[in-house]
Amino acid sequence: MKKISLWKDDAKTSSFAPLQEDLHVDIAIVGGGITGLTAAHLLAKAGKSVAVLEAMRVGDGTTGFSTGNLYAIVEESFKKLQFKFDKKTIQAVADSRTAAIGYIENLVRELAIDCDFHRRPWRLISETDTYDKILEKEYQACLDVGLDAHLDSVAPLPFNISKALRVENQAQFNPMQYIKALAAQAQKAGCMIFERTPVLRIKEGSPNVLYTENGTVTASKVINATHSPKGVRFVHILLGSYREYAIAVKLNSGDYPEGIFWLIDKLHHYSIRSYTSSSGENYLLVLGEPHKVGHKKDNEICFKNLENYIRARFDVKSVDYHWSAQNYKPADGLPYIGAVNHKANVYIATGFATDGLTYGTLAAMIISDLILGNENQWSKLYDPQRHNPLKSAVRFIKENIHVFMDYMKDIPYQAEVKRFSSILPGEGKTIEIKGEKFSVYRDESGELHQVSAVCTHMKCIVNWNNEQKSWDCPCHGSRFTVDGQVIEGPAIINLPKREDNNQH
Template identity: 35%
Template sequence: MNTRDGRCVSLWQNSSSIYQARPVTGDNSFYDVIIVGGGITGVSTALQLQEAGKKCLLLEANHLGFGTTGGTTAHINTLLDTPYTTIGKNFGQENAMRTAQAVKDGLMHIRRNIDHYAIRCGFSDADAYLFAQDEAQDKKLRDIAAATLDAGLHVTTTPEIPVPVPFTQAIRVEGQAKFHPMQYLFGIAKAYEHIGGAIIQRCRVTGVENNDLVEVETTGGKFTARDLVYATHIPPGVNILHLRCVPYRSYAMAVTLEDEQYPEDLAYDMYDPYHYYRTQEVDGQKYLIAGGKDHKTGEEPNTESCFTQLEAHVRKYFAIKEIAFKWSSQFFEPADGLPYIGHLPGQPENIYVACGYGGNGMIYSSVAATLITKLIMDEVSLYAALFDPNRIKPVAGFSNFIKHNADVVRQFAGKLFPSDKLLQLADLAPDEAKIVQYEGKKLAIYKDAAGQIHAVSPNCTHLQCDVKWNTSEQSWDCPCHGSRFDADGYVLTGPADRDLERVAIESVKKSKVF
């Protein structure tokens, strides 16, 4: 089974193994392009650049699909989370049409990869249904329908929807799709390697120097390239984009149904946060995948309750036989509704970024791959200005990046803390965590199911905000910019690129463990 950045197991990781990359041989120190991040954006971009004739290296801190790609619900939709009403208001009607064309092109590119490389990933066409449930939502739905039609998508009103949920009005948007994201990811990774691309997993970037060329320091050595692409969901280090992208967590579950009434299309209600539904067949078994209950990262004190609420919602409308999988995942919401794809603000022209996808990472990953490839190849793109990260101006103090991301002041080096005393302070039951004060210092303490104490500094190594415990995923999450760490402080999700400081704990006799 694959692993990902949390305790909960997703449907996708359960039905895939850890990717086995080919050994990198020959001259492996210089490349045309280095791509950082082994999710769907990174691999899609690497493949397209390699196809264009570039010599590429993809670096992944863990293994392919470890992050959000392994936790998505994999709706491939041109009916976007940010409605075309908002896009038109923020960017104008012409750019709303341009956005719609960009995501349609992205979907076509996914189809092309699947057909060209014969990728078996459960891909199938689907329509998307957006439905209202009260008078206020009816009006909003009519506005969205008109704006979506004006943007160039095929929209019709419909008297029925694919899910057994009461509704007042609904629209149908044709030309959507769904697939198994890990199978697709592995398929394009194999295609990329087959045409000469290199992948190094478990290789974290620790520093970047940019003169005429980009020198990338990693835990696996130093590499040099002409161009660098950050496909890490949010760029590491400190950058203005961290002030323009808000981290959220969303919850999902894959369930089997007693009556076998699995919806074949995609469906969305209009609450905020909204609920979403679809079906995927994996290894001969169909699963209803439902999601929702989004909240800002680190701001929900009881994340397990989000699963409870989602389960109650699904049980209200569906005859659940078994909840086979439940998981949560992280996404970053952009300030103005569109992602940031292009040159990284405050950095030289040969450093690129793709982030801020909201809930539409599957489709925007292909948009990013095509756009960044065109930028690196010095080709014209109609979408470059629309998604340009520099549509926001860097502010003083935020031009620094990885090289200047200083370590948090080390508070606990050389100190040894008695675990029995910490247990008394925290008053923890097994599988609980808490931030406590001890001798004038804060410690983030977790007691595992066996009674073992894990203690770290609660200061996020990105910008030193205090982390919060995520009960369902068993991680320390930063509410400021979305960095996440496991119980022992190891980085799970950026923008932090350094682990939390671990606290030395004095062992105790078994009689004292309670």
């Protein structure tokens, strides 16, 4: 079994060189996912000088680890949005998301992007009548916004269902192939792309200054396209960070179903789709098992749970891939897209939940319009400074009770072990040494990797992620390698290294 996303394994590695000099551009974009590269393409095409600075490789963030589904519906459901927003707002959400899918489709056709884009139906399935009412309400909500919705009692799946809500004319693609092609097109339009170039600090001003290891970029405008914006911002207390798990399996018999399937299970849903790789192999993908980042002790069990779930429903031959990724849920159900520092022209795009291939595209459309001075009918709707405490209250309280509890863990004598000898090879544990918490990992060869356990974002204590072998912050989702390097999330500074050899 490969521990990598099917999309990443099936794509060629991109080869943009790291930044090695100082430069000045109109617009610096931090992050080469679907948000950053769509904006880069739009702005470079409009004649702006643009540089994309990507810490890893293009698509190596969440974009290349997603499901590749494009739909106007939202993870939270239109029905739930109806409790917080009026009809006009929900119509605008559906229209803007439909426009973003249309934008992707047009680009795929215009540039002949080979990314397996197809219009497909989206289905929400209840396997027992327990969830039929949810489906019926969502069906009405879909009709209200003019989607081509139907209620069925059958679906092209090899097991019995109670009801299916079907929405026609949604879409699927291979997100990694799309993003790589988009990067090539942005470069053709004059955009500079630098991979393996983490931005280490952003000084906002006129101009903005972005520091990297081997070069400094000055820019009159900055787009934070890093999924969760870097640094300490108000928006972080409005976001809940969640990890989700995926496996790709082959079947012994039976058809690989076409389209997007969300199967309701308690409060969440499992997402199922098929994909044929470039070498002609068929796979069935299943994603689910969400939990708050840094909140699950044994998270490897999530893959086993996914496998059991899919084996109970399909004739599975082998599990070929597994991976995980994270998303950020917004407090009021809508993402935060637009300027956060009007004076310095700094923009953010976050809070996409698991709907961000569409929202990321929409964010790029909105931000590039704002930068180019074009009217955009949806910019107010998603404005990051729109904060409405009433609409956000439920999730805000829930997420911040978690954050408060995690701060409380930073009291003395709460370490997991007292001695290094209690940490087995492959394990990570928190240990307290002279009043300071260390995060200590023992690798398979027995060597210890010691870093500070205090998250460099807002000082919560990081927890061990045994599936990814990383230190994950339970407060706002920053993640770090065993040697302290930032992987993702709002933190921008690495966990400082520590060394104590007396604690055996």
